[in-house]
Amino acid sequence: MRKGNILLAGLLMVLGGCQPEVTAKSAEKRPVDKPAEWRLADKTGCFMCHKTGKNLLGPSWEAVSERYRNNPNAEAYLMDKITQGGSGAWSNKDMPAYSEDLLSEANLRILVKYILSL
Numbered sequence: 001m002r003k004g005n006i007l008l009a010g011l012l013m014v015l016g017g018c019q020p021e022v023t024a025k026s027a028e029k030r031p032v033d034k035p036a037e038w039r040l041a042d043k044t045g046c047f048m049c050h051k052t053g054k055n056l057l058g059p060s061w062e063a064v065s066e067r068y069r070n071n072p073n074a075e076a077y078l079m080d081k082i083t084q085g086g087s088g089a090w091s092n093k094d095m096p097a098y099s100e101d102l103l104s105e106a107n108l109r110i111l112v113k114y115i116l117s118l
């Protein structure tokens, strides 16, 4: 358990260049209370860095939704951003790239629509 956490922390530091927030997941409500989209995001690992309602390593998804609310290209832009990864929109920390083998286009679209609905 301890060892696993240390390994995960190391991985997160490599990915995000920052300290992980270990309590992020346990602070959320039980997964069964959440919609399918939330569980998909959880399974994909998004909540290692994002949390609804709070800026973690990445911006809170409510803040993302707020920023792109009136942007007609938001869906295409965010799908591209998640596929390519990169930094600069919120901070100098990198959003990791999720290629097709990590996240299918269909699931990516579901997540982006979910984020924009928050």
Ligand code: HEC
Binding pocket: 012, 015, 016, 041, 044, 045, 046, 047, 048, 049, 050, 057, 058, 059, 064, 078, 081, 082, 086, 087, 088, 089, 090, 091, 092, 093, 094, 095, 096, 098, 103, 111, 112, 115
């Ligand atoms: C290793 C940490 C990490 C993980 C895992 C992660 N993100 Fe991010 N995410 C970030 C960071 C850091 C940013 C801010 C990037 C920037 O400033 O351009 C970000 C930004 C975003 C944005 C806003 C992009 C923009 O240009 O405004 C969206 C949407 C997003 N992430 C969705 C996701 C989704 C969906 C997943 C899971 C499939 C995910 N993230 C997993 C760190 C992460």
